[in-house]
Amino acid sequence: MTVVTALIVFGVLALIFGLILGFAAVRFRVESDPIVDQIDAILPQTQCGQCGYPGCRPYAEAIANGDEINKCPPGGQSTINALADLMGVEAKPLDSAHGEEDVKKVAVIREDECIGCTKCIQACPVDAILGAAKQMHTVIAHECTGCDLCVEPCPVDCIDMVPVPVRPDNWQWDLQQIPVRVVESSN
Amino acid sequence: MSVATKAIEAGHIWTFPGGIHPPERKEISNQTPIAPLALAQEYYLPVKQHSGAPGELLVQVGDYVKAGQVLTQVGANNGLPVHAPTSGTIAAIGPGIIAHPSGLADTVITIRADGNDEHVALEPLTDYTQLSRAELLDRIKNAGIAGLGGAGFPTAQKLALQRPLDYLIINGVECEPYISADDRLMREHAQTIIDGTEILLHIAGCEKALIAIEANKPEAIAAFEALLDKHPQLALRVVPVKYPSGGEKQLIQLLTGRQVPSRGLPIDIGLVMQNVGTAFAVAQAVLQGKPLIERVVTVTGENVEKPGNYWVRLGTPVAYLLAQCGFKPEPEQRVIMGGPMMGFTLADLSVPVVKITNCILVPSSQELAPAQDEMACIRCGACADVCPAQLLPQQLQWLAKAKDYDGLEQQNLFDCIECGACAYVCPSEIPLVHYYRKAKAEIRNIAREKAKAEVARERFEARQERLEREKQERLERHRKAAEARKKAQAEAVAQGGDNPQDAVQAAIARAKARKAAQAAAAQQKNKEGDDA
Numbered sequence: 121m122t123v124v125t126a127l128i129v130f131g132v133l134a135l136i137f138g139l140i141l142g143f144a145a146v147r148f149r150v151e152s153d154p155i156v157d158q159i160d161a162i163l164p165q166t167q168c169g170q171c172g173y174p175g176c177r178p179y180a181e182a183i184a185n186g187d188e189i190n191k192c193p194p195g196g197q198s199t200i201n202a203l204a205d206l207m208g209v210e211a212k213p214l215d216s217a218h219g220e221e222d223v224k225k226v227a228v229i230r231e232d233e234c235i236g237c238t239k240c241i242q243a244c245p246v247d248a249i250l251g252a253a254k255q256m257h258t259v260i261a262h263e264c265t266g267c268d269l270c271v272e273p274c275p276v277d278c279i280d281m282v283p284v285p286v287r288p289d290n291w292q293w294d295l296q297q298i299p300v301r302v303v304e305s306s307n
Numbered sequence: 308m309s310v311a312t313k314a315i316e317a318g319h320i321w322t323f324p325g326g327i328h329p330p331e332r333k334e335i336s337n338q339t340p341i342a343p344l345a346l347a348q349e350y351y352l353p354v355k356q357h358s359g360a361p362g363e364l365l366v367q368v369g370d371y372v373k374a375g376q377v378l379t380q381v382g383a384n385n386g387l388p389v390h391a392p393t394s395g396t397i398a399a400i401g402p403g404i405i406a407h408p409s410g411l412a413d414t415v416i417t418i419r420a421d422g423n424d425e426h427v428a429l430e431p432l433t434d435y436t437q438l439s440r441a442e443l444l445d446r447i448k449n450a451g452i453a454g455l456g457g458a459g460f461p462t463a464q465k466l467a468l469q470r471p472l473d474y475l476i477i478n479g480v481e482c483e484p485y486i487s488a489d490d491r492l493m494r495e496h497a498q499t500i501i502d503g504t505e506i507l508l509h510i511a512g513c514e515k516a517l518i519a520i521e522a523n524k525p526e527a528i529a530a531f532e533a534l535l536d537k538h539p540q541l542a543l544r545v546v547p548v549k550y551p552s553g554g555e556k557q558l559i560q561l562l563t564g565r566q567v568p569s570r571g572l573p574i575d576i577g578l579v580m581q582n583v584g585t586a587f588a589v590a591q592a593v594l595q596g597k598p599l600i601e602r603v604v605t606v607t608g609e610n611v612e613k614p615g616n617y618w619v620r621l622g623t624p625v626a627y628l629l630a631q632c633g634f635k636p637e638p639e640q641r642v643i644m645g646g647p648m649m650g651f652t653l654a655d656l657s658v659p660v661v662k663i664t665n666c667i668l669v670p671s672s673q674e675l676a677p678a679q680d681e682m683a684c685i686r687c688g689a690c691a692d693v694c695p696a697q698l699l700p701q702q703l704q705w706l707a708k709a710k711d712y713d714g715l716e717q718q719n720l721f722d723c724i725e726c727g728a729c730a731y732v733c734p735s736e737i738p739l740v741h742y743y744r745k746a747k748a749e750i751r752n753i754a755r756e757k758a759k760a761e762v763a764r765e766r767f768e769a770r771q772e773r774l775e776r777e778k779q780e781r782l783e784r785h786r787k788a789a790e791a792r793k794k795a796q797a798e799a800v801a802q803g804g805d806n807p808q809d810a811v812q813a814a815i816a817r818a819k820a821r822k823a824a825q826a827a828a829a830q831q832k833n834k835e836g837d838d839a
């Protein structure tokens with residue numbers, strides 16, 4: 121008898137908790153997978169596709185599903201390390217099949233050669249190019265992520281990728297340079 | 308009044324952890340009065356000489372300017388103006404090497420002096436208390452005054468924060484070896500500094516100012532003691548000799564026993580600090596309307612014949628300044644802007660004197676040995692003993708070398724004031740501060756990249772959304788157009804007109820018939836050909 125009572129009690133409890141959990145799952149549903157968001161937040165958002173996916177978020181999803189973490193050249197080693205930390209796996213060097221880590225670059229349109237075809241605008245994933253049909257185009261330098269995607273479509277090859285200039289405010293104390301440089305005497 | 312405040316009022320001097328006693332060597336430069344410097348032929352004025360954005364240019368190449376004329380406009384983001392140091396013509400505006408450890412170029416205005424040194428007319432004030440706070444702040448901002456003690460933070464900006472203040476602290480400690488610019492200024496212009504302090508008190512809405520001087524400056528202390536009787540709002544505090552007692556946080560700890568919170572500001576604990584040179588410049592700007600076009604610079608070291616303090620116009624090239632002081636360079640001479648602890652070596656002598664330049668040091672290689680090769684850390688702990696911020700310099704160094712930025716932040720790297728005490732005592736000659744500066748720059752860069760990536764993501768997503776929306780709109784348009792066409796047809800048929808569908812059928816039938824006819828004709832021809 122007691123066994124039956126116990127069974128009934130636990131059965132009812134299980135049902136109640138099941139209902140509560142079921143309700144909570146529906147009511148408090150998380151829209152997207154938080155791990156994908158966390159990975160996406162680490163990726164450089166260059167949207168260049170060098171990883172073999174059509175943008176950073178698809179690659180983030182792929183990583184969440186077990187893809188390698190070393191396929192993003194713009195992010196470089198620091199991104200790989202951060203991903204390794206997050207995913208709890210060993211950091212490894214960048215997979216050179218996807219490209220090499222390079223200095224940061226920014227696109228510059230040689231404006232007198234631009235024919236105003238708008239092809240680069242269509243290619244730019246972050247709308248960093250300003251222009252209109254048959255008008256000169258220009259790159260909004262601080263919005264450009266340096267993804268390189270606008271270079272190829274340009275029919276007159278007037279887009280150059282130039283390294284981001286070093287200014288005193290983004291200068292990285294160069295240890296080689298600092299230990300007290302010697303000034304040649306001028307007189 | 309609380310016990311702590313009573314102790315502050317009574318002139319109690321607290322202490323701060325760590326600190327060092329390097330040779331002071333101030334006697335090289337503090338023996339003679341501040342001397343004026345003969346005018347140079349060319350002046351190089353970087354448009355950005357303070358921490359904040361540069362102002363916008365107001366002059367063009369070829370313009371004639373007078374001393375004190377404003378060259379760049381007060382701008383957004385703490386933009387401060389710069390002024391012409393003497394009269395002459397603008398010879399160039401373009402990239403030039405600036406006074407920065409990187410030796411990189413920034414926009415520099417070059418003025419070719421005409422030698423007449425004509426000044427713009429000044430607008431003196433008789434009673435500053437008649438002006439509103441905002442007007443006084445404007446006067447200070449328009450004079451281009453930035454903290455002359457080192458960091459170059461715009462003074463008006465610092466005063467504009469309206470928060471309850473207990474004390475204004477005037478920093479005349481000048482604890483860095485060799486430098487005596489503030490010392491001489493205090494000896495010779497104590498009254499002007501006091502006037503400036505009273506103006507600062509008035510603007511900040513503060514009751515009391517503490518003027519702090521290190522015990523190794525008896526003449527400066529005497530100069531203030533003689534005057535302070537008439538100024539009850541001001542009190543003198545003599546602090547013991549120890550480096551870096553002039554550091555903002557350290558001096559606050561010495562005078563009030565309070566600690567500025569990590570990553571916080573003095574104003575968070577009811578204090579604000581200004582350098583004596585700044586107080587002097589404020590008095591000049593408010594009372595006489597003089598913009599900041601010159602400052603006291605200590606020229607010192609064994610390799611100048613006439614060490615001392617000079618009134619130097621901003622923009623004066625260091626090469627010219629040194630030439631006037633009898634520069635005898637030795638092979639591989641180093642020229643340091645700032646002191647031996649916190650200064651940096653200049654990459655080029657065309658660098659100009661700017662608002663934050665307090666000292667030009669030209670040491671001989673005996674007095675200041677060039678950097679030695681770095682050896683391995685022996686974990687002696689000497690660095691941790693002297694750190695005034697109570698950090699673990701040795702730990703920070705390992706973390707910086709390993710690029711462990713999270714670890715560095717946990718160890719409060721950003722509390723490091725870059726005083727160099729740790730590197731000074733390190734027996735292994737490890738340039739510890741350089742590692743910290745580099746790590747700080749990298750951490751700031753990572754933060755900047757991260758913010759940029761965030762913006763890029765937003766823009767990317769906005770673009771995706773836009774493309775999707777445009778596609779939907781296009782499809783919708785096509786669908787509507789097709790529907791409209793169908794409807795029009797149906798209506799036409801209903802009204803007994805030709806069904807366009809029939810027309811199409813008819814056209815197809817015609818085409819078929821034509822093809823058949825052609826085929827038949829061709830066959831006919833072939834046949835004829837065969838027959839022939």
Ligand code: SF4
Nearest residue numbers: 166168169171176192
């Ligand atoms: S390679 Fe990196 S930056 Fe480029 S799309 Fe892939 S994740 Fe984004």
Ligand code: SF4
Nearest residue numbers: 244264265267268270
């Ligand atoms: S401008 Fe060119 S390189 Fe820059 S983000 Fe756009 S497509 Fe990429």
Ligand code: SF4
Nearest residue numbers: 694723724726727729
């Ligand atoms: S430089 Fe930084 S770590 Fe070294 S003693 Fe000074 S505050 Fe401490």
Ligand code: SF4
Nearest residue numbers: 684685687688690733
């Ligand atoms: S003083 Fe130099 S050698 Fe000694 S523990 Fe610090 S870093 Fe290491």
